[in-house]
Amino acid sequence: MLTTASGPFLGSAAITAGLVTPARLRGPHFRRLFRGVYLDRSETVDHMTLCRAAALLLPPGAALSHRSAAHLYNAQVLARDQPVEVTAPGGLRPQPGLRVVRSPLAPGDRARRSGLPVTAPLRTAFDLARGRDLVAAVVGVDALLHQRVVRLDRLHAYVAEHAAWNGANAAVRAIGLARPFVESPMETRLRLIAVLGELPEPVVQYDVFDRDDRLVARVDLAYPEKRVALEYDGDHHRERDTFRRDAVRLNRLHLLGWTVLRFTADDVLRNPARTLAVVRAAFHDR
Incomplete structure (x- = not known):
């Protein structure tokens, strides 16, 4: 039984x-x-369970792909109610909860992760990068870079080798906006609000030192010459110990002349224009 x-x-x-x-x-x-x-x-x-279920249906030469593959590489890319995504040359039909992309997979584009067939890291990043939503594409590439399963130089080379593929131009743009060391999708989205809003690009994960060269804090995004920092505050910042550490850290930054702008999910996802206006005002005021 x-x-x-x-x-x-x-x-x-x-x-x-x-x-x-x-x-x-x-x-x-x-x-x-x-x-x-x-x-x-x-x-x-959970999504892993659904991936294991979908793998039972995969024909030869197919693999879990896109965000499902990225999830198996520990990248934070899943949306709510995310369907399992697979790439198959044929022989598999989409159904509720299962998105099927028709495309050939060369042997070098296939790998195994957690015992399941997945697209290799470079192919996964390329597929995410050529998505229609630019911000989501950059989020996906940033997340894979953060996990160190892909490198930008190799990804640029892979895209060049597949320049004739559909979406390759979109991939070039997304990869051009991607950066290593971004620690969360919301940090990527906050960074892109500034960049796509035609502000200079902030530095990712910037270390702030005091006058004696002692590390004071690492901020999510920074304009060092302006002493302006942008921080995304997730729900964990409301926990008591984190809140206390944040208060000490912010006071030390203020004493060094830094302006620290803190944003929530509501700011980033629902009010990007207002968020851009705040960042732009702080940037020009300094």
Whole structure:
């Protein structure tokens, strides 16, 4: 009998093996993840679980790709209710929760991660970079750079080798805006608000030292010549210990003459024009 630790399985294979009856499979004990793929209801469904389920359907030469592959490389790229994304030369149809991209995958474009077939890091970055949404494309490349699974020089070379592919021009632009060391997607989005708003590009992860060359703080984004810092405050900044450390850190920066602008998800995602106006005002005031 199937156990709660069995993970996703093909219903047809379980029936053939005598592990479950068709009637029980349709009952309350199992949930259907994709057509023909099931999971014990006691198990948690997350994106990794869905990737394992989708992998059971992949034809030869196919692989998990785009944001699903990036997730397997530990890059923070998943959107809410993100479908599993796969690239296949053929033989697989899309369905609810499963996005299929038709494209050939050369042997060098395929790899394995956590036991699953995925697009290789360079192919994953290239696929994300040539997406229609420029900001999302840069977010994806930044996240892979942060995990150090790709390097900018090799990515530029890969794109040059695939210059005739659809979306290659978009990839060139996205990769031109990508930077290593960005620590979160929201930092990428905040940086792009400034850059696409025609302000000079801020320095990523800038170390501020005092007059005795002692490290005071590292800020998310900085205009060192203006002593203006841009910081994204996620929910963890509301935790008591983090809040206390932030207060000490900000006081030390202010004493050194820095203006620190702090932004939330609401500022970055819902009010980018207002956020740009604040950054522009601080930049020109200094």
